[in-house]
Amino acid sequence: MARERHSLGATGADQRRGSSWGALFIWLAATMTASTIPLGGIMAQAFPGAPFLWVMLAASGCFLLVGIVSIPGFVYGLPTMVVSEHLFGARANRAISAANWLSQVGWESVVLVIVIYIVRSLLFQGEVVYPLSATLIALVVSLLANFTVPLLGYRAIVAAQKAGAVLLMLFSIVILFHVPLKASLLGTRTAVSVTTLHEALGALSLGLMGGALSWTMFASDYSRFTRGDTPLARVALAPTAGGFLGSFVILFVSVALYQAGGVTFGRDGIAFPRGMFHSEVLYYGFCLFAVMGLLASNFLNAFSSAFSLAVTLRRDLNRRLSTFVDASIGTAMAVWILFYAPTFLDVFETFLSLLIIVAAPWTGVVVVQILGDLWGKGLPPDPASWAEGRRRRVGVLVIAIVASALFSSNPLWVGYGARALGGVDISPLVGFALAALLAVVARLARGAPQPAGLERAKAGAPPL
Numbered sequence: 001m002a003r004e005r006h007s008l009g010a011t012g013a014d015q016r017r018g019s020s021w022g023a024l025f026i027w028l029a030a031t032m033t034a035s036t037i038p039l040g041g042i043m044a045q046a047f048p049g050a051p052f053l054w055v056m057l058a059a060s061g062c063f064l065l066v067g068i069v070s071i072p073g074f075v076y077g078l079p080t081m082v083v084s085e086h087l088f089g090a091r092a093n094r095a096i097s098a099a100n101w102l103s104q105v106g107w108e109s110v111v112l113v114i115v116i117y118i119v120r121s122l123l124f125q126g127e128v129v130y131p132l133s134a135t136l137i138a139l140v141v142s143l144l145a146n147f148t149v150p151l152l153g154y155r156a157i158v159a160a161q162k163a164g165a166v167l168l169m170l171f172s173i174v175i176l177f178h179v180p181l182k183a184s185l186l187g188t189r190t191a192v193s194v195t196t197l198h199e200a201l202g203a204l205s206l207g208l209m210g211g212a213l214s215w216t217m218f219a220s221d222y223s224r225f226t227r228g229d230t231p232l233a234r235v236a237l238a239p240t241a242g243g244f245l246g247s248f249v250i251l252f253v254s255v256a257l258y259q260a261g262g263v264t265f266g267r268d269g270i271a272f273p274r275g276m277f278h279s280e281v282l283y284y285g286f287c288l289f290a291v292m293g294l295l296a297s298n299f300l301n302a303f304s305s306a307f308s309l310a311v312t313l314r315r316d317l318n319r320r321l322s323t324f325v326d327a328s329i330g331t332a333m334a335v336w337i338l339f340y341a342p343t344f345l346d347v348f349e350t351f352l353s354l355l356i357i358v359a360a361p362w363t364g365v366v367v368v369q370i371l372g373d374l375w376g377k378g379l380p381p382d383p384a385s386w387a388e389g390r391r392r393r394v395g396v397l398v399i400a401i402v403a404s405a406l407f408s409s410n411p412l413w414v415g416y417g418a419r420a421l422g423g424v425d426i427s428p429l430v431g432f433a434l435a436a437l438l439a440v441v442a443r444l445a446r447g448a449p450q451p452a453g454l455e456r457a458k459a460g461a462p463p464l
Helices: 020-031 036-046 052-061 063-076 080-088 090-125 131-152 154-176 194-209 216-223 232-260 280-313 319-339 344-375 383-387 390-406 416-420 427-446 452-459
Strands: 264-266 269-271
Touching: 020 063, 020 154, 020 216, 020 232, 020 280, 036 052, 036 194, 036 232, 036 264, 036 269, 036 344, 052 063, 052 194, 052 232, 063 080, 063 216, 063 232, 063 344, 080 090, 080 216, 080 280, 080 344, 080 383, 080 390, 090 131, 090 269, 090 280, 090 319, 090 344, 090 390, 131 319, 154 232, 154 280, 194 344, 194 427, 216 232, 216 344, 280 319, 344 390, 344 427, 390 416, 390 427
Parallel strands: none
Antiparallel strands: 264 269
């Protein structure tokens, strides 16, 4: 692993050995993690009247966006942030990459804290030690694991995460048969009203923050390793299907557990009481595979966020070194969250908001560019040809980021748009939709590019 690097160059043919099925399981493993459990709890707590089934289906279905953004990585063999540089230019993209890296390191610290909470619950629920001692022991155990996992190597970690995700999914499905499910979680017929729409939009925004729109900026990091003879549709379908399945199941279980009391929030963070699981095997199995998946997920987050750091620094990075840098910063932030932050949920919501304010508008611009090219002549042979229109894209991105911030509601600020909606945060919806709309308008105003043959014919035609 010491020789493995976060390379900004195109993936060589000898490295492209992955299959679309393998990519599907990578995305299933990436989304089927316990980091969604607080998200489901916040969703159920803040929007109890939301039509959860429809919201979760819609949020999970948006992994189609991840599938679309994965296409350039497959075509060019480039990581996502390098593709982004071709679209927005080096200067603007360095700011995008730096923001992405910082938000991801913050998210890694949040995931590490969730690991500590689960380990603490295991110790405390088993009456092994007192709460404070349980927290300190959980901190030491989790930190040792967080620094040890990278030594296993990328392939071993991915294999372990896939296996852990499948087992966690099986445990989750079994748990659903033992947990009382409320009508609000299962109902498909919901009376349409302003209140219902209000809560549905708020819940959907949360689902997108912790779901599809938080993954688009890494989509091409994995598709670039898929075999070159794979059909384009299957390349896009892999993250769509894997992300949909993993996201839907873990969101459903998260809301169900919170509603049934299987997950509780308090001043001391998150607790996972054993009583609601009705079986020690279910409880300890769920917690074990949740911890394993979170630690592997943190490594893969560091793997992807390091591409953002590499673009920011304009140099290739040693994968092991960059992972340990992320782990060290994440550890310092995790200690701050545990002992100094006001509440864990405030930190959780803050990092989600900061991540999505840039990610949602970025996704809107990139998706329109990719779909517009595919519906026209296809993606250009050389991504450098995207240089035309960079200023328009950057302008659209800046406008959409400002709009997204105005509709954000988090512990740091409440935007004017969010205040008008009673404090409901719909920043991902506004950021993505506005960016996509403006990108379409800019593309139409510029005029669709014409086939090269037609341009040559026009050049040789006699003047009118």
